[in-house]
Amino acid sequence: MQTMSGGRETKPEVRLRSALWAMGLRYRKDHRPAPSLRARADVVFAGPKVCVFLDGCFWHGCPRHFRRPRTNGRWWASKIARNVERDRRATAALTAAGWHVIRAWEHESPSKVAARVKEAVRAALGRPRASRGLR
Numbered sequence: 001m002q003t004m005s006g007g008r009e010t011k012p013e014v015r016l017r018s019a020l021w022a023m024g025l026r027y028r029k030d031h032r033p034a035p036s037l038r039a040r041a042d043v044v045f046a047g048p049k050v051c052v053f054l055d056g057c058f059w060h061g062c063p064r065h066f067r068r069p070r071t072n073g074r075w076w077a078s079k080i081a082r083n084v085e086r087d088r089r090a091t092a093a094l095t096a097a098g099w100h101v102i103r104a105w106e107h108e109s110p111s112k113v114a115a116r117v118k119e120a121v122r123a124a125l126g127r128p129r130a131s132r133g134l135r
């Protein structure tokens with residue numbers, strides 16, 4: 001997740017990761033699920049091909065919380081629109097490459113998001129190996 005301060009991980013990410021860890025899930029963090037695609041996911045399960053993006057409400061244009069800044073409002077609106085478009089393309093490309101993509105907002109409850117992730121990982125692992133393809 002992109003933050004105002006740069007590359008450091010944010011509180012919602014830390015909370016999500018600790019919820020996943022507590023559920024016994026092990027993952028890679030801040031990782032490119034598919035090396036050919038530029039998108040870095042916040043949490044990646046390489047085996048079951050599940051990746052999680054925790055989207056910041058401001059940077060990713062949350063319908064509930066995004067407010068256009070007063071200064072340079074137009075510039076921000078188009079910047080955020082580009083981010084949203086990039087997110088959409090990344091989700092589509094990863095889905096096409098066989099990934100299960102979970103996008104959550106930073107305002108969502110970490111334990112609810114973690115439960116969704118766990119369900120997706122479990123469902124993916126339940127599939128026959130052949131249909132999962134290569135890692």
Ligand SMILES: [Zn+2]
Nearest residue numbers: 057062065107
């Ligand atoms: Zn939000």
